[in-house]
Amino acid sequence: MSNPILENIRRSLGRTEKASLGLRPVILKPRPPESVDSEIASFLDEIKKLSGVGQKISSAEIESALKNLVAQHNIRKAAVWNTPRLQQLQITNYLSSLGVELISPNADKHKIAECDLGITEADFILPETGTLVLYSSAEKPRAVSLTPRVHLAIVTPSALRADMHQVFAEAKDSRYLVFITGPSRTADIELTVTLGVHGPKNLYVWMMEN
């Protein structure tokens, strides 16, 4: 099959179609992991630097923390990832009892866009940069972490990875992946940092204590 662009490239480089691939240069090694406690501490510290709110939490504290969140941000509608852990934590039950209308995470995009709060997990977390890494699937729809004003991610220490090398090794065959590093931000008008321009304005990360 002839492709004029590839042919031009080969002509310019003086290569033939059969030319062998040279060895890819060596990449720097990943950052070595530290103790779980210190990784969690630096992760929460980074979230704070990014204008997010990160805290450790136990399952017993979830209900009251949700109550505060709903009151503080005047949450009326919410969408929650349909995952076993979030079900087990009874997130949707608590929200219902607080009078929050639950929208299916698989609902039409117009419905999802009306949500004030989106609750997800994180499939991986990177402590060095305060990054949440999320897959996308029918159970984990990507819009839940994107369109609401407030995004809450409930995470566990098992999601910790020292560097993005490990995340990529595990996740590179997935069809969609997103790194979330802080709330949506812009400085496009007079360099004034403004949060929540298209994505969430408020990012909460709750680290479950085992």
Added chain:
Amino acid sequence: MLRPCRVNDIIMTNTPTYIGFEEYSEHVPASIPSAVQQATNRFVGGRAARVAELPQWEQLRQAGSDIRQHTIENMDVYLTRLEQKVLSAGGNVHWAETAADARRIVLQIAKENNVKTAVKSKSMATEEIGLNHALEAAGIEAIETDLGEYIIQIAGTGPSHIIVPAVHLKKEEVAALFSKHLGIDAPSDPIELARIARETLREKFLTAEMGISGGNFLIAETGTLVIVTNEGNGRMCTTMPDLHVAVVGIDKVIPDWESLTVFLKLLARSATGQKLSTYTQFITGPRRADGEFGPKEFHLVLLDNGRSKILKDPVGRDVLKCIRCGACANVCPVYKNVGGFAYGSFISGPIGAILTPQMLGTQTARELPYASTLCGACADVCPVKIPIPTILRHLRRRVAQGDEFSEPSMPAPIRFTADLAALALAWNWIYRFGARILPIINPFFRRDGWLTGMPYPLSRWTKVRPLPAFSARFRQWWNVRSTKEKGTTR
């Protein structure tokens, strides 16, 4: 409303016949350098802080440079692999040899899908091919959704800075634009203006039939498109509409995910002084199943538009290593004083000064290699170690003398004068003869010890600063001095 209209019209046509950097620079309003310097100073400071945190920064830069070099030298292999992987993930791949081809491909996809509105995330490649104009001419509304890009789209101007394209506009001007465009009474408050943009654009995201993006990297290993944004508009464009078209230059391909670790660590630190930008998306083909968000159809348009020809020049091709961070512009004393418009193209600063002449030819962009003091600050900060001053000098030679890629493009009188000067400097007797004879023109142009208002081509010099009056006295003085010295040492 401050806008350099003429320059801007030229930028917007995307096919300039001549880029008059010198003339454009003279028409830059004073507000632009002051706003641009605020932005560049902030980014330079942020970058320095992030770099200081990473002891292995120089090794990262070296790795980044080596991987880009390796990819360029094996680009055909990686692009072939990339295409196979995108296809097997259920995506479509289109090859666009020229900007016109790329526009035609995108319009065709839009037509087949009955698209009326397209939402766009910021992309250099679509600026390069002038996609917005083509879409609008075809009756398709194309909306820029990055806040800065949205503002300059409404204003009808080009970008003044790669990262903060509307930085030259004051909040009052943005408020006036929003008020006029949206028929509202917008306050002069950046936070409130961002909220208005959020609401206005949210509606567009939900109703647009097509999302258009560029791409920061293309991973050959799995056929993955990587998009880096801060606002979340890039996620909106690739999540809400059923159709996603990405227009990406062939130079964006990288070998594998392991390589990507290097570039993600370099990019945001170099660009904005962040460790990572807020959102980094990794997209491999269209969505998998119903019930999931994301486009049903994914199209990757691979844009050549002169890149494969640049590859032929072993010196100039290093420009294709660029990862578009803008760090070179942020430190450039010329860029800081003229801003983005003067470069007359979609990409400005030192990288624009070496890319545009190679893409559009030195006939069109012959002034750009001279838009530099050759101070070398750009090369010091470049995360992939592009030797920008070397390429600038290489292109200056192409402009002045021509090479295997282009005829000389410097105007004949200047070339003639330069040849004469070279001759005079090479032959002692010509130089001495000139020094004797030239003072005869002094009385016609002399003001004190200086010559002003000389005729063309010397006027190019004297309109900026006077020339010292011709004088043969130096040689006389030197001869006398050296005779005296000989006398004393004896």
